[in-house]
Amino acid sequence: MSDVRIGSDGTARCAWAGDDAEYQRYHDEEWGTTLRGDRPLFEKMSLEGFQAGLAWITILRKRPRFREVFGGFEPATVAAFGPDDVERMLQDAGIIRHRGKIEAVIANAAIVAGMADGELDGLLWSFAPAAHRSPATFAEVPAVTPESTAMSAELRRRGFRFVGPTTMYALMQSSGMVDDHVTGCWRAAA
Template sequence: MSTDLRIGPDGIARCAWVGDDPEPDTAPRPGAAEYRRYHDDEWGRRLHGDRALFEKLSLEGFQAGLSWITILRKRPAFRAAFAGFDPAAVARFDDGDIARLMADAGIVRNRAKIEATISNARIVEGMDDGELDALLWSFAPSRPRPRPRSLGDVPATTPESDAASTALRTRGFRFVGSTTLYALMQSAGMVDDHLEGCWRAAADG
């Protein structure tokens, strides 16, 4: 078995980034159980809808420079703070909301990222229904790549994520670099980077 796979306490092989701690989460690798749930139930599954994709885009932007488990464990607080990532609601946030968010210890208190999320929401609010979904999915590869055998086979960016980043930047979106966009593409199922031997790879074919 590849060293980039892990057998969990349930006997199932998964991509190694989920960790291998037993339930419940315990030191020294807290978060592994949450990572397993995310890996099994969300990561790589096709996701559609402007609101859902705006949330993904926003959280991936907040993740820049941080570990994804930090964002994942704060996701309930993010959802509460950002009105469930309803673009119409977030687009109406003002200076008072920015002050509220900067005081919210439950989220990542980075002013540039907070302001970018609000700015991005205003752009989405000005788009037609379904337009963000169609735009992002237009950059999904037309044919799947060979399934990666190791984490080293998984790219950080691709020509498609480069193009998606350029398209969003042209529209005025912020915190949408190519690495962020590729992470979104992985998470939203536009690409499938579950490793060969992972149970999800076998289940998805």
């Protein structure tokens, strides 16, 4: 399979975007685009944690319901959730019903809610590499980097859960800390 695929609209994209319109929109408008702010990064970190072991398209399709169930991923709102909320979410087929991941998002929200405004943003972005070369092929895209490993370790030190190095590298890719659009993709860095 080629690393770049020409869509029905004639646009050259990273091949993982395939033919699915929502996946193509995500690729074109979100993945690798700079994302800043505590709430948006908390949401992205939470969804990346839910994605562990699953295809991202599964999370993307369920994202609207995740946002409803998790109060728009407002950290203070989510931090106030209790055992009854967890049980309610475990019955909601519109999200990924994994007790450990649900409880991790709530616990992580409590940590974020206790941080100063902008602190999560600053913390996460402090691990963005100073320089990153866009890959020529998918074979060059790592699953883990020294930066994602360091980010994971610091988050774990602070008590965050479901923030392993691979999950944190996915966060770095999706939030624009690194640009892993492959050569030939219209979004690849020049």
